[in-house]
Amino acid sequence: MKSTLLSASNVNVRFPGNQLFNSLNFQLQNNKHWAITGKSGAGKSILLQVLAGNIGLNGGSIEYHFLENINKEGQPVNPQQFIAFAGSKHHFKNLSNTADLYYQQRFNSSDSEDALVVRDYLQMVKINRHKPSYWTIDKAIDALNLTHLADKQIIKLSNGETKRLMIAAALIKNPLILLLDNPMTGLDVNTRAYFNKLFIDIAASGINIIMATSPRELPDVITDVVVLENGEIKTSSDKATFIAEDYATEPEITIDTDALTKLTAGNAAAHTYSKIVDMRNVHIQYGDKVILDGINWQINPGERWALLGPNGAGKSTLLSLINGDNPQAYANDIVLFDRKRGSGESIWDIKSKIGFVSPELYQYFPTDNSCLQVIESGYYDTLGLFRPSVKSRADLALEWMKALEIDKYARHLLKNIPASAQRLCLLARALIKNPALLIFDEPCQGLDDHQQQHFKAVTDAVCRISNVTLIYVTHYQHEIPDSVSKVLKLEKGKTI
Structure with missing residues (x-):
């Protein structure tokens, strides 16, 4: 497989009244696992969405070089089949897939029956047929500690349980690239420690990880760190030379x-x-x-x-x-x-x-x-x-x-x-x-x-x-x- 999996070149992204990225450049190499960090509002989550193909560009381009190894017969292949994204918000639908679930529904036993259970939700994930399915539903359920929740309505899951479900759904796609938006937030101490080991297993299965995270929470699997500031890459370095304290300072707080x-x-x-x-x-x-x-x-x-x-x-x-x-x-x-x-x-x-x-x-x-x-x-x-x-x-x-x-x-x-x-x-x-x-x-x-x-x-x-x-x-x-x-x-x- 080519060394460079994807490259973003001179990427521009604008939101109403806001130029978020201006000529941003980023490359993902095979067997590299990146942490994207920086202050709130720097563009970490948006960069993940851009790489996932969920947000259009106002300028520049993204090249998916891994397709050169897959598309040998010249048939068009959607690069998004090889990229899975687990964000900070889910988009759960009701059983008939006609409406979003709502907040109070999770506490009402009759209303919550209109929601899928965990296993049925995972069975609806579209599997990448161009790649061997290492992460089966059973393997993902076991790895994300969802076995005891397999028959539970997704609307009733806690915040941490929902995060585990979304990552399981992303793994079942068997992607080449896994994008994670703050995967450690909302998790208890033991689960964060378990995730640290899980990410190593995910990487060992041939998946390249890019995650937005705090500079204080860099899992062991991370090899490189990029720091965003005001929509630009301030620094890019390997993890060994990254000093979290330089970017995790606690400025003096002034309260009126x-x-x-x-x-x-x-x-x-x-x-x-x-x-x-x-x-x-x-x-x-x-x-x-x-x-x-x-x-x-x-x-x-x-x-x-x-x-x-x-x-x-x-x-x-x-x-x-x-x-x-x-x-x-x-x-x-x-x-x-x-x-x-x-x-x-x-x-x-x-x-x-x-x-x-x-x-x-x-x-x-x-x-x-x-x-x-x-x-x-x-x-x-x-x-x-x-x-x-x-x-x-x-x-x-x-x-x-x-x-x-x-x-x-x-x-x-x-x-x-x-x-x-x-x-x-x-x-x-x-x-x-x-x-x-x-x-x-x-x-x-x-x-x-x-x-x-x-x-x-x-x-x-x-x-x-x-x-x-x-x-x-x-x-x-x-x-x-x-x-x-x-x-x-x-x-x-x-x-x-």
């Missing part, structure tokens, strides 16, 4: 405490509850599968909790009981904001007191609103703004954007800004109404070092100057805000 004090004014006076959450012996089960077993949790006003546990431990299900999304709350002894579930309160009564963000919400959030509209929708707990904007609330949305350093995107459509900025918009959406309870489920996914540290400082400042209650979920110890003083840890649906 006065501005945050104004934004959170009235929080303590507006929320006077004896208990924010009081759940006793909570049990959640779907069919024969027990998700939560005997959970007792009391959260008092002003407390700040970390909710921890490995992927699939039951954290998202537990949060869905608090956030009003899970109908099984009615069958359990749960009190929210001093009111027992099932005593006449509506889901909207509950949501009006909570600011919530999660990887799953990000996954299903519509992206056709402007960023200001997305944030203003937090007042109404809707997935987007479906009513005329109110100027005072739009102004407040802009102030929250300034607090999170994303105000330059105010008038942009959510879908046209970097994924990291999209996530920060959803965080602003959670904060805007000054809720009694903030639920931040893996809020720092996709954020670079500065964004993570800045958001952590904002969270601590909000906790310091208001009486807000906080539940914070993460797989990374360094992300936990200093204001967190209590921990609930789950494993296999039980408190440990």
